[in-house]
Amino acid sequence: MIAETPAPPYYAVIFTSVRTDDDLGYAEMADRMVALAEQQPGFLGIESARNDIGITVSYWADMVSIKKWKMNIEHLEAQRLGHEKWYSSFKTRIVKVERDYGF
Amino acid sequence: MIAETPAPPYYAVIFTSVRTDDDLGYAEMADRMVALAEQQPGFLGIESARNDIGITVSYWADMVSIKKWKMNIEHLEAQRLGHEKWYSSFKTRIVKVERDYGF
Numbered sequence: 001m002i003a004e005t006p007a008p009p010y011y012a013v014i015f016t017s018v019r020t021d022d023d024l025g026y027a028e029m030a031d032r033m034v035a036l037a038e039q040q041p042g043f044l045g046i047e048s049a050r051n052d053i054g055i056t057v058s059y060w061a062d063m064v065s066i067k068k069w070k071m072n073i074e075h076l077e078a079q080r081l082g083h084e085k086w087y088s089s090f091k092t093r094i095v096k097v098e099r100d101y102g103f
Numbered sequence: 104m105i106a107e108t109p110a111p112p113y114y115a116v117i118f119t120s121v122r123t124d125d126d127l128g129y130a131e132m133a134d135r136m137v138a139l140a141e142q143q144p145g146f147l148g149i150e151s152a153r154n155d156i157g158i159t160v161s162y163w164a165d166m167v168s169i170k171k172w173k174m175n176i177e178h179l180e181a182q183r184l185g186h187e188k189w190y191s192s193f194k195t196r197i198v199k200v201e202r203d204y205g206f
Binding site for chain 1: 105106108111115119120121150152153154155156158192193194196200202203204205
């Protein structure tokens, strides 16, 4: 689903990743992190797609919300496991959405 | 491939879309647009994934490069066909990348 975000400015985290072959626990954790993110203050929406690489974009009201989400204790554990087991490489980009349009 | 972008700040276009069932000419046009984008001044890289939705993120040195790419005559025609035939909905977000990290 395309996220229904408010009028800019707002913020986003673009998480681009390449997976390892280790699937154990990955899908459950990914689902859990989406459910957990949705409960955080300032969460605006999330979009995700994967084939050769995965791209997940989460949208946030402000930078403080992004920092708090990054430091969420359960999310920190997921990040640790991701680094250790599930991702062979990734890039996280913190961005400010300045304009948007669509139909 | 994860795009190898320079140190921030730089800019990006997040294009999120839902496709119609009309595949005629779509893959060729998508490939052509990537090849054309790569030739534009200020182009830094591109990442793309699709299953339920498609997410394409293109990275650019500055806003002027993004505006010129949006107005490229061949790209305008692709946008027109996309709106008319290939996408049932889309959202384009113009963003400034403020921080990034990865491994």
